[in-house]
Amino acid sequence: MKFEMITGRTIRQGEFVEHKHSAEYSEETSSCHINPVDMMFLGIMQGDTILLKSVCDEVVMTAFEDSNLKRGSVFVPYGPYCNRIIPNETHGTGMPDFKSSVVAITPTERKVASVYDLFKDIGGREL
Amino acid sequence: MIKKNVICSFCGCLCDDLSITIEDGKITGVDNGCALANAKFLGKERLLKPVIREGDSIKETEYNTAIEKAADILKDAERPLFFGWSGTQGEAQAKGVHLCMLLGGVIDNTSSLCHGPSILAIQEVGHPGCTLGQVKNRADLIIYWGCNPLEGHPRHMSRYTTYADGFFLKNAFRERKLIVVDVRKTMSSDVADEFIQIEPGGDYAVLSALRAIVRGEEKIIPESVSGVSKSQLKRVADMCKEARFGALFFGLGLTMSKNKYKNIRNAVELTDELSRHTKFTISAMRGHWNVYGANEVFTWMTGYPYAIDFARGIPFYNPGETTAAEILYRKECDALMVVSSDPAAHMPKKCVEHMADIPVIQIDPHKNCTSFFTDVQIPVAITGIEASGTAYRMDGVPLRTKKIIDADFLTDTEVISRIYERILEAKADV
Numbered sequence: 001m002k003f004e005m006i007t008g009r010t011i012r013q014g015e016f017v018e019h020k021h022s023a024e025y026s027e028e029t030s031s032c033h034i035n036p037v038d039m040m041f042l043g044i045m046q047g048d049t050i051l052l053k054s055v056c057d058e059v060v061m062t063a064f065e066d067s068n069l070k071r072g073s074v075f076v077p078y079g080p081y082c083n084r085i086i087p088n089e090t091h092g093t094g095m096p097d098f099k100s101s102v103v104a105i106t107p108t109e110r111k112v113a114s115v116y117d118l119f120k121d122i123g124g125r126e127l
Numbered sequence: 128m129i130k131k132n133v134i135c136s137f138c139g140c141l142c143d144d145l146s147i148t149i150e151d152g153k154i155t156g157v158d159n160g161c162a163l164a165n166a167k168f169l170g171k172e173r174l175l176k177p178v179i180r181e182g183d184s185i186k187e188t189e190y191n192t193a194i195e196k197a198a199d200i201l202k203d204a205e206r207p208l209f210f211g212w213s214g215t216q217g218e219a220q221a222k223g224v225h226l227c228m229l230l231g232g233v234i235d236n237t238s239s240l241c242h243g244p245s246i247l248a249i250q251e252v253g254h255p256g257c258t259l260g261q262v263k264n265r266a267d268l269i270i271y272w273g274c275n276p277l278e279g280h281p282r283h284m285s286r287y288t289t290y291a292d293g294f295f296l297k298n299a300f301r302e303r304k305l306i307v308v309d310v311r312k313t314m315s316s317d318v319a320d321e322f323i324q325i326e327p328g329g330d331y332a333v334l335s336a337l338r339a340i341v342r343g344e345e346k347i348i349p350e351s352v353s354g355v356s357k358s359q360l361k362r363v364a365d366m367c368k369e370a371r372f373g374a375l376f377f378g379l380g381l382t383m384s385k386n387k388y389k390n391i392r393n394a395v396e397l398t399d400e401l402s403r404h405t406k407f408t409i410s411a412m413r414g415h416w417n418v419y420g421a422n423e424v425f426t427w428m429t430g431y432p433y434a435i436d437f438a439r440g441i442p443f444y445n446p447g448e449t450t451a452a453e454i455l456y457r458k459e460c461d462a463l464m465v466v467s468s469d470p471a472a473h474m475p476k477k478c479v480e481h482m483a484d485i486p487v488i489q490i491d492p493h494k495n496c497t498s499f500f501t502d503v504q505i506p507v508a509i510t511g512i513e514a515s516g517t518a519y520r521m522d523g524v525p526l527r528t529k530k531i532i533d534a535d536f537l538t539d540t541e542v543i544s545r546i547y548e549r550i551l552e553a554k555a556d557v
């Protein structure tokens with residue numbers, strides 16, 4: 001199923017923004033909020049892992065039921081997980097489409113990567 | 128000991144009424160702050176010494192060695208990129224511009240990833256804004272468009288709008304009307320008198336529809352615009368026209384979504400339209416505590432607020448070409464200096480990849496995702512806690528943050544000045 005992915009700040013993301021290596025930051029920024037009806041169609045429950053694929057890459061996140069969203073949109077707290085799949089195109093403005101990228105979501109058995117693992121395969125080294 | 132009237136250097140609200148309890152030189156309590164302020168003032172984790180990467184290992188070192196290494200990297204670079212600046216003091220921002228000028232590099236601040244599009248719109252149509260004091264004392268209608276202040280700027284409502292009594296509004300909560308416009312329900316929309324839920328990407332159309340209604344052209348508006356009913360749009364237009372003083376605040380929901388700066392342009396033009404009926408203002412909800420300062424300092428030094436390229440020996444500004452995301456994606460820079468920011472976490476992966484191929488210098492008290500790519504990280508005193516420094520509030524009011532505890536760290540300004548001097552010396556030796 002295809003969704004429009006919106007990203008944004010949350011209190012918890014803000015609280016841990018200066019502690020990006022913490023489990024709490026990873027947990028918060030890898031949670032994907034989905035409308036409960038959409039979750040039913042995807043055949044997933046709260047806490048299940050899901051694979052989000054965009055035109056440029058894919059990433060595993062945890063599904064989080066959220067009836068505040070309209071069907072067809074998902075919300076992800078801003079951070080390294082959503083940026084894995086946001087295209088770099090800025091339409092000549094310098095600003096990528098942080099609030100309007102299309103993603104395909106499927107259930108998965110894969111686990112959510114750690115923040116470090118997200119960067120390891122593009123040359124990041126542990127500090 | 129309790130220090131009163133301390134400024135919080137976390138978000139663009141720069142709340143200046145915090146009381147901080149200090150025991151044995153350490154912060155043990157925060158009063159008046161929100162959850163974000165508590166996390167900032169009571170945060171314990173930080174980098175204690177400069178670090179340098181050698182092969183696969185990372186080694187602690189002294190300031191002199193780290194500064195020397197940073198200067199060596201920069202003096203050999205042909206097109207260094209200097210990025211960040213929203214979480215540091217104005218004095219350091221000014222030094223950063225001098226350093227970039229000296230090396231003919233590119234300097235960009237985080238507004239290219241937040242309110243850069245707002246600036247582009249303001250350059251086209253101007254900014255009918257005002258200070259937050261005006262809003263607090265006079266505004267009887269508040270609109271939050273594409274933002275969720277209760278989470279992003281938790282005290283904005285209690286300090287300046289909905290819950291803040293003002294000189295002409297003795298009982299603000301009852302006398303002020305609140306409209307929230309967003310694509311999803313949020314904590315902020317829950318307390319609104321009117322919540323407009325727009326389909327994603329529909330902001331431009333809804334702003335245009337409101338402009339048409341305010342102009343008296345409602346007959347051309349269809350029954351529904353981007354998921355919003357015509358009757359609600361008419362009701363909202365009436366609320367705006369009937370207000371004595373309206374203040375529209377907008378967030379990244381407008382700048383980051385489809386149409387980007389054209390959304391803001393349309394919002395400014397709606398403000399203009401409404402000002403023919405009543406008093407109306409518009410302001411951006413600036414995120415980082417001194418991102419506005421970065422725009423101010425860069426502008427008074429170079430003429431441009433962000434994305435400035437000195438390769439020609441004079442400042443050149445072309446967002447979309449000279450913005451950090453593009454410079455990194457095109458693999459154009461051969462060194463990167465990041466000051467108080469985390470581009471690895473906040474930029475698309477395609478932009479981050481290049482960081483693995485070039486030397487990266489980081490000036491930041493905290494380890495973050497950019498630290499995975501860093502060759503030298505220099506921890507600095509935290510402005511507003513361990514060092515004083517100038518910051519600009521989201522409405523452009525400059526405030527002086529205070530030093531409230533002692534610490535053995537250099538400030539951002541001192542570190543950048545020393546790198547600058549070291550490069551000058553090296554250039555003189557050639």
Ligand code: SF4
Pocket residue numbers: 135136137138139140141142159160161162163164280281282283
């Ligand atoms: S609203 Fe912003 S400036 Fe005010 S206390 Fe919270 S984080 Fe600090």
